[in-house]
Amino acid sequence: MHLLLVEDDHLVAQGLCRSLRQEGYSVEHSATVKHALQCLGSGEIELVILDLGLPDGDGSQILKHIKAQKKVIPVVILTARSSIDDKVQGLDMGADDYLAKPFEPAELFARLRVASRRVNQAQSSLLQCGEVTMDTSAHSVTLNDELLSLPRKEYMLLKALLENQGRVQSKQQLENKLYQWGEEVGSNTIEVHIHHLRKKFPSDFIKTLRGIGYVVGKR
Numbered sequence: 001m002h003l004l005l006v007e008d009d010h011l012v013a014q015g016l017c018r019s020l021r022q023e024g025y026s027v028e029h030s031a032t033v034k035h036a037l038q039c040l041g042s043g044e045i046e047l048v049i050l051d052l053g054l055p056d057g058d059g060s061q062i063l064k065h066i067k068a069q070k071k072v073i074p075v076v077i078l079t080a081r082s083s084i085d086d087k088v089q090g091l092d093m094g095a096d097d098y099l100a101k102p103f104e105p106a107e108l109f110a111r112l113r114v115a116s117r118r119v120n121q122a123q124s125s126l127l128q129c130g131e132v133t134m135d136t137s138a139h140s141v142t143l144n145d146e147l148l149s150l151p152r153k154e155y156m157l158l159k160a161l162l163e164n165q166g167r168v169q170s171k172q173q174l175e176n177k178l179y180q181w182g183e184e185v186g187s188n189t190i191e192v193h194i195h196h197l198r199k200k201f202p203s204d205f206i207k208t209l210r211g212i213g214y215v216v217g218k219r
Contacts, residue, residue: 001046001116002026006036006062007078008054012101016049019105025112033057037065045073047116049108050095052079052086060093067094072126074115078103127162129217132201134162148200153178157193161206165217168209 007013008031030036052059074096082100096115125137160177
């Protein structure tokens with residue numbers, strides 16, 4: 001994973017960078033809020049170790065930036081602030097974990113592994129195509145971060161299309177995913193559901209290949 005270490009203590013950062021690379025991480029180091037935000041702007045950072053006391057501001061600014069971007073990037077706070085109130089505040093702001101200095105590297109690495117697993121599990125439940133995101137664990141659908149309300153069959157139909165982005169799904173394939181064997185299905189049922197879905201999404205989101213089926217995403 002591509003990890004960003006935000007730490008202004010040079011000796012601590014140097015030792016951590018070396019240890020993290022030995023653990024298999026690709027590490028980028030920042031000592032300031034400004035540089036950390038620049039690194040996050042690259043879109044390549046997958047995990048963050050975050051100190052709070054930085055020379056040009058507070059690390060909480062970085063945490064707020066990550067959460068505002070709605071990116072699935074786990075953040076483990078690593079700081080000298082060790083009071084319960086500090087820990088509660090950090091976790092309430094959206095940090096995935098909080099570890100006070102002094103610390104044992106083995107414990108930090110274990111917490112990083114846990115945070116990474118959580119993200120992998122969360123990402124596996126997300127289906128995304130353009131500005132449309134479906135969270136199958138929460139049974140939610142958003143368009144441009146706006147929550148949509150879909151009836152059960154429309155949700156199932158959209159899920160079948162998103163799971164097969166770029167692959168055309170025939171009417172029969174979609175019927176098999178929406179209805180149980182022996183359940184009566186109207187001749188134009190899929191067309192009706194597609195029609196209703198198209199009213200809620202951009203006009204070109206669901207494409208029709210006449211006589212073949214339907215598809216979302218690039219082919």
